[in-house]
Amino acid sequence: MKFSYVNPTVIHFGQGQIAQISSSIPTSSKVLVIYGGGSIKSNGVYDQVVEALQNHTWLEFSGVEANPTKETLDKAIELVKSEGVDYLLAVGGGSVIDGTKYIAAASLHDGDSWDLITGQYKPETAVPIGVILTLPATGSESNMGAVVTKKSTHEKLGFMTPLVRPQFAVLDPDAMKTLPxxxxxxxxxxxxxxxxxxxxxxxxxxxxxxxxxxxxxxxxxxxxxxxxxxxxxxxxxxxxxxxxxxxxxxxxxxxxxxxxxxxxxxxxxxxxxxxxxxxxxxxxxxxxxxxxxxxxxxxxxxxxxxxxxxxxxxxxxxxxxxxxxxxxxxxxxxxxxxxxxxxxxxxxxxxxxxxxxxxxxxxxxxxxxxxxxxxxxxxx
Known part of the structure; x- marks a missing residue:
């Protein structure tokens, strides 16, 4: 064996831990909350996010698909750029988290976001990310990989960089109770x-x-x-x-x-x-x-x-x-x-x-x- 290993993601595990985001994200940050189809509004997670971010400036982006597409994520990237967002909060499962990682890296690139996947763009920095996990599956909440789909060409490809490893992840099992x-x-x-x-x-x-x-x-x-x-x-x-x-x-x-x-x-x-x-x-x-x-x-x-x-x-x-x-x-x-x-x-x-x-x-x-x-x- 020969390796170097580090995982700096802070894990907040257990019931009621969503409240931790209030102190985990600097109040000086402008936060974009990113989620999927809206189930977080029926299971109580969204309300807890609103409560935790009451002292923050934040806006939201919804509609990230089960297999996040470049086409949808590009809209979020434009929002990050136009609104001066400097912190991303992914609320969802692996797809939302992967999509948020793509947004975090590609938002600081002036060219086509897909350059991140092809390797034409090699990021040197990324917008910081926090996560509230609602569906356990991918481990994306504390790793440095992501997979994104380009719908127009039927490509599903990934990228890896430690720059998009989440700074923290909230793992509250109660968020799973209403999952199909x-x-x-x-x-x-x-x-x-x-x-x-x-x-x-x-x-x-x-x-x-x-x-x-x-x-x-x-x-x-x-x-x-x-x-x-x-x-x-x-x-x-x-x-x-x-x-x-x-x-x-x-x-x-x-x-x-x-x-x-x-x-x-x-x-x-x-x-x-x-x-x-x-x-x-x-x-x-x-x-x-x-x-x-x-x-x-x-x-x-x-x-x-x-x-x-x-x-x-x-x-x-x-x-x-x-x-x-x-x-x-x-x-x-x-x-x-x-x-x-x-x-x-x-x-x-x-x-x-x-x-x-x-x-x-x-x-x-x-x-x-x-x-x-x-x-x-x-x-x-």
Whole structure:
């Protein structure tokens, strides 16, 4: 192991912690509150924000989509520039937070905001961000990554910079109480695959990262099994587990995959498949395809996460157990958005992968376009 690790995001965890934003954001700041479809106005979160910001100057921007688009975020960027906003408060799930990160970096750029994604613009500073998390899933509330969709070209791409890591994040499990079941299930699956992307690679002997990843996976299995009995403790544990799944710790000093995400993003960009469900479609097929590289770690997962007995087919049974986990949550593992013969869909995804330069994916760069075709054909 050899690494440098820091995560400076301050976490305010627990019931009633939204009040912390009053002291977490300087009163001298002009704040833009960014949120999605308006559910925060029916679950009490918005009222708590208003109360906490009573001594601040602030305005709001709503309408950030479940997969935030450049086209919508550009409107917020114009608002930041025209109103002299110097602090952003994201109130929502990973999509709102990712969109806010894009706004934070691109607002200080005079050119096209998409330059941030293509790398033509390399930010040296960004508008500071705070977060109130309402949907646990992505871990975006305390990491430095974001994914944004360009609707006009059906591209879903990401960027990373420590400049957009939130300064603080409020994690109040009460904000989850009115979430639809589908969103909660998506959060479980998303967090699960985040851990897997950093864990199912090669056996490293890194006891902390591998052991902690296995704890998080066992947490998610148990939370899935108790989905119908969810209570305050259930919500607390999902919110904290999802955060820990992608705050940088378990991936530190570890080989990482992320091919499931790269391929899954194309399903979302092309057919608006829920992000988490795009991952559930791709992952089992990808693991079977990469068995030559991943067998040892998949077997380790079978023993330490699913408590399966050793056997010659342990890896295969472990992947079956992953699929059974998705099935238990009623997650569709097929691309139901496309009917009939899906060969055209496979071609469309491959064209996007090639266009975006994703011609060698995975921790071993072994997933070429031909391998991606095999994965997609078997998955879809």
């Amino acid at each position: 079941e589908r969103q909660l299930i998506n959060g479980l699956v998303d967090a699960w695959v985040h851990v897997c992307e950093q864990y199912i690679t090669t056996q490293t002997g890194n006891m902390v990262q591998e052991g902690y990843a296995e704890v998080l996976l066992r947490n998610l299995l148990e939370l899935g099994a108790k989905f119908e009995q969810r209570d305050d403790a259930w919500r607390e544990n999902l919110m904290w587990t999802a955060n820990q799944a992608l705050n940088g710790l378990i991936g530190t000093g570890m080989p990482q995959d992320w091919a499931t995400h790269m391929i899954g993003h194309e399903l979302t960009a092309l057919w608006n498949v829920d992000h988490a469900r795009s991952l559930a479609i791709i992952q089992p097929s990808l693991l079977r395809s990469q068995m030559a590289f991943k067998r040892g770690k998949i077997e380790q997962m079978g023993r330490n996460v699913f408590q399966l007995e050793d056997s010659d087919d342990l890896a295969e049974r472990t992947i079956n157990a992953i699929e059974a986990f998705y099935t238990s949550l009623n997650v569709d593992a097929q691309l139901s958005e496309v009917n009939g013969d899906k060969s055209d869909a496979v071609d469309a995804v491959l064209a996007k992968l090639e266009q975006n330069g994703y011609v060698k994916l995975g921790e071993n760069q072994a997933i070429t376009l031909d391998v991606s075709r095999e994965i997609l054909t078997n998955a879809l």
